[in-house]
Amino acid sequence: MESHNNQKKIAVVNDFSGFGRCSIAVALPIISVMRIQCCPLPTTQ
Secondary structure, eight states: OOOOOOOOEEEEEEOOOSSSSOOHHHHHHHHHHTTOEEEEEEOOO
16 A cells, blocks of 8 residues: 655754854744654754
8 A cells, every 4th residue: 555645854953052143942843833843863861
C-alpha cells in the first residue's frame, strides 16, 4: 500500500543554547509553522 504523506522533512542539527543567533529552541517552532516535519539532532548543551 502506498503512503500519500507528502509532508516535507528536515533535519535540524544545532545546539540547545538560548544564546547566539539561532538554536534548536528557536528553529523548531519556526519550521513547524511552515508545516515541515522537524527531526532535531542536538549537538551540545
